[in-house]
Amino acid sequence: MTTQTAPPGRQTLEAPPAIRATGLVKAFGPIRAVDDVSFELRPGRIYGLLGPNGSGKTTLIRLLTGMARPTRGRAEVLGVTMPARAVLARIGYMTQSDGIYPGLTVGENARFFAAAYGVRGTEGVRDALHLVDLDGRLDTVAGTLSGGQRRRLSLACALVHRPPVLFLDEPTVGIDPLLRAEFWAHFRALAEGGATIVVSSHVMDEADRCDELLFIRSGKVIARGTGAEVRARAGTDDLEEAFLRLGSDVEATR
Amino acid sequence: MSGRRILAIFRRVAQEIRRDHRSVALLLVVPIVMTGLITFIVREGQTPVVEAVVVNRAGLPGVVVADALRAALEKDGGTATVVADEATARRAIEDGTASVALFLPAGLAQAGPTTLTILTDGLDPFGEAAQASAVQRAILSAVASLTGRALPTIEHTTLYGTPTDDPIAPFAPAILGFLAYFFVYILTGVSFLRERTGGTLERLMATPVTRGEVVAGYALGFGAFATVQVVLLLAWGLGSVSVPAVGPLPPFSVGLGLPIAGSPLLAFLVILLASLGAVSLGIFLSTFARTELQVVQFIPVVIVPQFLLSGILFPVSGLPDILQPFVGLMPITYAVDGLRQVLVAGAGLATPALQLDLGVLAALAVLFAGVAALTIRREVA
Known part of the structure; x- marks a missing residue:
């Protein structure tokens, strides 16, 4: 299953990290949604943030996209400390909810987000809609699309400005296996084009499509590595089992 | 502030309203029906039979x-x-x-x-x-x-020549202003709430768009629709086109034919400024609502006091002393007074009372816009 992974991390070490978290903490009152997280993520790779609901994946993504300010620590994207508005033009963000305007057509939605990102010209819009196979439905009102089509439009809206860094918050929730496979093929193609992609998921069977996994539990990164590495460390072939074992270690040492 | 991004948001708002036929009907048809009905009741109301x-x-x-x-x-x-x-x-x-x-x-x-x-x-x-x-x-x-002694009769004349036998004349400007304000508030509030709950605002804030650009785009979008609405309402309220009898239909006139003393353009300016304030108010209040129903639930809190205290129905001079200070706090007060100044008293830009009304309305629109921008939360200004 790991045959399609990009070159191992060692070979890409020369490239500067696209995303860097340093001692990142986000506290909501006494609760630490993100608890002292540090990592570096490199271009051209797909990183999977894996963890149960409420483990802090979305908060972590919000810190990295500058949608929230860290309580402590630092989040950097493309060498700039977040939050920073200027960097936003180079980040693609697909939210958990579709985040598209149901009253607008497919084309209007994509063009609106392109304009919001400050994109001139129509190529980005055309390519993004072509990628998700919606270029034949430009004039369809988004509210009348099927759930899967809406998800595809949502992805396209995150791609209209050809971002070098892409955050996808549970992009494949509620879509059928066929579309899911399609999405992963898109992600892989974008990564091969040099993009840094962070995908959050609580579905373990998607993990092997990522180049590297970050297991998130109670706001902490409890394990990091390729699927094979994580399996070896946990001493099991089953990722779900590995997640549980690694997680219980953390719980025990707390 | 980027003009292109403001324009994009304006276009987005306009596209969405245009496709929302119910909202278009609400904005354009309902005020006409309401003012028509009110005028009909006030003008043609029956004297009681004892x-x-x-x-x-x-x-x-x-x-x-x-x-x-x-x-x-x-x-x-x-x-x-x-x-x-x-x-x-x-x-x-x-x-x-x-x-x-x-x-x-x-x-x-x-x-x-x-x-x-x-x-x-x-x-x-x-x-x-x-x-x-x-x-x-x-x-x-x-x-x-x-x-066998005839009683004196009273003949009532007015300073500005408002006809005293047409009860709707001083009343209509207030109704026009209020309706424009009310509908713009409702539409903006619901629209922005959808933006907040539908995840599009979160997504929009993940782009380089600034909060000021969002508010400006919204103000432009809904301001444009308020303009269409106000033009239509003024044409309806001030105009009077006689339609001759056709077939079995009796002749009738379209439009209320309200007498006006001042410039319709100034009346338009007053309503437009008030509507811009309503846009910001809608954005601001959508912060405190979780559902569209809750936007509607704000009506008794926000709209009804304005209706009662702005002199639309109850004359300001007749309000209890304790309520008088609140009259000045109601944005609609200035819209109602401004419209009366223009339409009834024939005030021009040189009239201090109208200058005050326009100034307060403009200041409120700017103030609310600032507050509205602050309610759009993001760490990146």
Whole structure:
């Protein structure tokens, strides 16, 4: 299953990290949604943030996209400390909810987000809609699309400005296996084009499509590595089992 | 601030409203129906018909008075029936065969002030007040005919020449301003709430768009629709086009034909400034709502006090002292006053009162826009 992974991390070490978290903490009152997280993520790779609901994946993504300010620590994207508005033009963000305007057509939605990102010209819009196979439905009102089509439009809206860094918050929730496979093929193609992609998921069977996994539990990164590495460390072939074992270690040492 | 991004948001808002046929109907058709209905009721409302029962405790003089009273009431289509006693009169009111019972006191013929008592059922205060004043008029007219002395009549003229026989004239400007404000608030509030709950605002904030650009784009988008609405409303309110009889239809006129003293353009400016304030208010209040229903639930909190305290229905001068300070806090007060200044008093830009209204409306629009921008939360300005 790991045959399609990009070159191992060692070979890409020369490239500067696209995303860097340093001692990142986000506290909501006494609760630490993100608890002292540090990592570096490199271009051209797909990183999977894996963890149960409420483990802090979305908060972590919000810190990295500058949608929230860290309580402590630092989040950097493309060498700039977040939050920073200027960097936003180079980040693609697909939210958990579709985040598209149901009253607008497919084309209007994509063009609106392109304009919001400050994109001139129509190529980005055309390519993004072509990628998700919606270029034949430009004039369809988004509210009348099927759930899967809406998800595809949502992805396209995150791609209209050809971002070098892409955050996808549970992009494949509620879509059928066929579309899911399609999405992963898109992600892989974008990564091969040099993009840094962070995908959050609580579905373990998607993990092997990522180049590297970050297991998130109670706001902490409890394990990091390729699927094979994580399996070896946990001493099991089953990722779900590995997640549980690694997680219980953390719980025990707390 | 980037003009292109503001324009993109403006276009987005306009596209969405245009496809939302119900909102378009709400903005454009409903105010016309409402003002039409209000005008029709106020202009064509019926004078109450008095059906009186009279209890005569004054003996012979009372019979004469009762006769004169009957003659006066019948002139206006009313009736007056003399009944034997108070119990009968009360029963007549109770079962609805009479609208007013009038008691002529024993000392009626004596010199000095006299008090006549009337009795109504007390269920319909406005209607019964009208009944009471109709009875009062009939009594005056009866006294006049008995004494043979004609009573003086009052001729009412106004400083600005507003016709006193068209009750809607001073009332209409307020209604126009209020409706524009109200509908723009509702539409913006719901629209922005959808933006917040639908995840599009979160997504928009993940782009380089600034909060100011969002508010400016919204103000432009809904301002444009407010413009269309206001132009239509003013044309409807001020215009009067006679349509000749076609086939079985009788001739009728389209438009309310309200008399105006000032410039329609200035009236438009007043309403537009008020509407821009309503856009920001809608954005601001959508922060405190979780559902569209809650936006509607803010109406009693935000809109009704403005309706009551801005002099639309109840004259400001008639409000209790304790409420007076609040009048100045209501944005609609300035819209209503400004419209009256323009449409009724014929004020121009040189009129200080209008300058104050325009200034306050503009300041409120800017202030609310700033507050609205602050409610759009993001770490990146």
